[in-house]
Amino acid sequence: MVVLSIVLGFLVVLSRGERDLDTKTRSSEKGTEWRDPSLPLLRSCQPAPSCKECILSHPSCAWCKQLNFTASGEAEARRCATKEELLERGCSPEELEEPHGQQEVLQDLPFSPGTRGEGTIQLAPQRVRVTLRPGEPQSLQVRFLRAEGYPVDLYYLMDLSYSMKDDLEHVRQLGHDLLLRLQEVTNSVRIGFGSFVDKMVLPFVSTVPSKLRHPCPTRLEPCQPPFSFHHVLSLTTEANIFEREVGLQNVSGNLDSPEGGFDAILQAAVCQEQIGWRNVSRLLVFTSDDTFHTAGDGKLGGIFKPSDGRCHLDSNGLYSRSPEFDYPSVGQVAQALSAANIQPIFAVTSTTLPVYKELSKLIPKSTVGELSENSSNVLQLIMDAYNNLSSTVTLKHVSPLPGVRIIYESQCEGSKSENQGQCNQVPINQTVNFRITLQAKQCFVEPQFLKFRALGFSEELTVELHTLCDCNCSDTQSQASHCSNGQGDLQCGVCSCAPGRLGRLCECSVAELSSPDLESECRAPNGTGPLCSGKGRCQCGRCRCSGQSSGRLCECDDASCERHEGILCGGFGRCHCGKCHCYANRTGRACECSVANDSCVTPGGFCSGHGHCKCNRCQCWDGYYGALCDQCPGCKTQCEKYRDCVECKAFQTGPLATNCSLACAQVNVTRALDPILEDNGWCKDKTLHDQIFVFLVKESGDQVMLTVKSQEKGADHTQAIVLGCVGGIVAVGLGLVLAYRISVEIYDRREFKRFEKEQQQLSWNQNNNPLYQSAITTTINPRFKEEAASPL
Structure with a gap:
């Protein structure tokens, strides 16, 4: 149940955190939604029909409000692009609208x-x-x-179930010592006290009237009736009042192991006026020797109403509506503590320590300490936890x-x-x-x-x-002269035409739209083909291109250029009429190449002298490969080149053993004494005569110095070990089977001998089993005169 409670609480907190960090597009009643730039649809700036839509489309977008910036037939949406692209296309820096936060x-x-x-x-x-x-x-x-001496409010929340009887004696003497220790680090400190047991319903507490009055096992010892949460003492600076009130407390009792601590924590957090919390550093010390009930456990007692997270303390400081509401969840407790800015200190015994450590991970700014069996170390535990919490800034x-x-x-x-x-x-x-x-x-x-x-x-x-969701263009004019002498309003370089007027500059009226002469201006010279190449609309005898088309007849497609890694012009240039115009230091059909060559530089020149640099990458000659053309599969490495000489000179074996002095005349081999194998620069070779040998090559002119090291190869006992283990397992299994069969055989023989012995000693009907005993017993009353007997 405890594990299930923690998992449920974790899922509540996790789901809440995921909602807070959600970066996907969501509709909003407050304004226009912006899509996260990490999403694939908005990897770069795209054309937009207005300045407002432009700056909302992507944070890298800018708008050029320069008059007549777009070419004939080019859509006004092309005013929206990155700052670099707009400047390259001729937009004046003073005419750029690129608002920033x-x-x-x-x-x-x-x-x-x-x-x-x-x-x-x-x-x-x-x-x-x-x-x-x-x-x-x-x-x-x-x-x-x-800062030094920051004020502290500390509320001590104690489990008063019967198992905490010996702990209460130490807490009764805690007030004075606790105040003295806290006053060493702050001049303003107050302490309060509260206690808890569990909900007063079955199966958490016995509802037998006598048990409700005295739930402790021994009737002679002091004991108070069970309760859910009792606020005993509001925060005070008087240690004697704390000790007096705590001294009046007695333990109580319940039935099950988990306690109702979550009810107590929630009430202590939300009942701020009753507790007396100040707007200072707030500590809640929670002591218990057992786990806790959480949301859903109340169903065992017929409680289905979820906790409402509100304060329900009566005039006596008791949580009066405990039987009405279920236990709070981990998420509710964490939220209440965080909202009240309370730092909990869980002082619990070793048996429950792992559970509370997992709980602490879900509650911000909380800590856990191990409480001794009789709470004798509670003062030091509180001070250690306080020092840890106060030195952690979150x-x-x-x-x-x-x-x-x-x-x-x-x-x-x-x-x-x-x-x-x-x-x-x-x-x-x-x-x-x-x-x-x-x-x-x-x-x-x-x-x-x-x-x-x-x-x-x-x-x-x-x-x-x-x-900042709109442009603050300074060129806004009503009935601007730029818009065909007042036929429209000018805003951010674009004309908004008056009713009945059309065109980029509001130069024609709606009545002129159907004129055949105007439509002929939007077709190819031979008069065939669709209007504006099917990529725009004909207005006032001019094509207004859609999308990323441009040209007088929208014949250019500015989205059909080569792509590199799925990005138009590799993101290092702009596309115009199907051709990439690369930025500085870039080249290639998709601007995929960098004109730099720093990635090709090696100590032996460009590409190790075995290739040439193209697009800042090495293009290797035939026979060489690798990022720097430093590998050659047909060439012998030093290890391969001198292996045979090492073998013949050091061990008198190998293919050159018969002609070693002549074939390896320029090779000098020295045997090293220490058998340590090294990796740095050493050539490892195969096993030879149960020896592993490596050698180090040092070339000096036409002389080659080889230092050889070897060590004995240990015998490989892997096969023997495996076979021994398998054989041992088989032998043990056979032994167990044999022992079992022998024991069964002995038992059967003993039973058969006992059967024969019974058969020889008794005279009995061969049709009956001599070992059979009847289940009926017959008795006769000696005072009964009749001969008949009654079976019982």
Whole structure:
């Protein structure tokens, strides 16, 4: 049940995280949705009919508002392209519309230690306004200074089931010592107390009236009725009050092993007014010697209503509606603790330690410690956990914002962590830096607000988020003279014609559309073929091309160029009329070649002197291969070249053994004494006379020095070991079978002898089994006068 609970909770948290990080296109009621550029449909900038649609299509897109920028017949959508392409096509830099996001720091108060820990400023800046262009990332720099003496609120939540009886004695004396230890690190500390057992329904608690009044096994010892959660003491600075209230507590009892700790944690997190939480560092110490019930377990007691995640404490501090609501899930507990900025410390016994370690992975800024059997080490455990939590700085957003992708990068002392806003072991008065990257995936009509917080601390960074989803062209004119003397409005270099007017410059009226003379201007000179080559519309005697077609008659297709790795012109040029026009330092039909040659340089010249460099790659001559033409299958390597000489001079064997002195006259062989085999530069060779030998070649002019090392080859006992193991297994199996058959045979013989012995000692009817005993017993009452007897 425990494992199932943790798995279910993990799935809840995981599914929520996947929804937050979803980067696919989704519809939105707030504005236009932008598709993530990593998706294949938007790998590069594509033409768009307006400046607004252009900048929303891809973050690399720009718009040229220059008058008469597009050629005759060219679609106005061709004004949308990358900045480099537009400049190459003649667009003036002043006429480019390429809006970018920006940020403005609204509040950046300096760090301050505060007074007695109150009013401390550790996070900067505190408020930032960010404007995002969809798809374009913006990075914020955030600083955190761990201050000394930061205030602490600690709420002690204890399991009061009967098995924790001896632990309660130590907790009764905890208040004074705990306050003294915490006051060593902070001047402002408060402690509170609460307890829990389980839901008061079967099968969790016995509902027998006497057991409800006194659930402990021994009636002579103090015991209180069972309860789900009891808030005993609100947070206070008085240690004597803590010890007095805890001293009045007694253990209780329940039936099953798991406890109702999740109910208690949730109520302690959401009932902030009753607990008395301040806006400071909040710690919740959870002590138990057993596991926990989670969502779904309430069905065993007939509870089907899910936990509503609200505060339900009555005037006595009891969770009054416990029998009505099911246990909360792991996801609900994690969300409630995170929303309340509470850092849980799970102090549990060794038997349940693995379960709570897995639970801690699902709850941000939590830690687990091993509790002794009688909780005698609880004070040291709390202090160790506090030091660990306070020295860990984790930056997170308070609540996700749909349509915004958030990436963290921590820049800690001596380390840098990608995609994780956390620094560990941060000492007091040290500053750590974080980089938050924001990327909008959609447009927002109204400003949105994101809050970031260092977990466990009260300060927040508020980001006021705006989106940049339209062009701010400065050439906007009503009834512009450029548009045929006032026949249309000019915006971003494009004419929006008045009703009844058509054309790129609003130069003709609707009545002129059907004129045969105008249509003839949109056909080939011989008058045949479709209008505008079937790739556009004829308006006012001119072709308005669609898509990526261009030319007077839309005869050029600017999407039919060669592709490299599936990308038009390899992404290193622009396509015009079926031909790639490559950018600088690129060449080839698909701009696939780089004119650089740095990848071909080798110590022996280009391509090891065995080829030539083309497209920054080596083209090897016949007989050579490899990225640098440094391999030759028909050429002998040094190892192959001198192998026979080594064999004949060192071991007097091999194909040159009879003519060794003549064939290897220029080769000197030296035998090394140490048998160590090395890999660096040594030629390994085959086994010879049960020896493994290697040799090192050093060429000097026409002399070759060979150093030979060898070592004895150990005998190969693999076959003997395998056969021995198989034989041993077979022998043991046969022995077991034989022993079994012998034992059965002995048992059968004994039974048969006993049968013969019974047969010889008794006179019995051969038709009956002498070992058979009747199941009927007959008795006679001696006081009964009649002869008849009654069988029983």
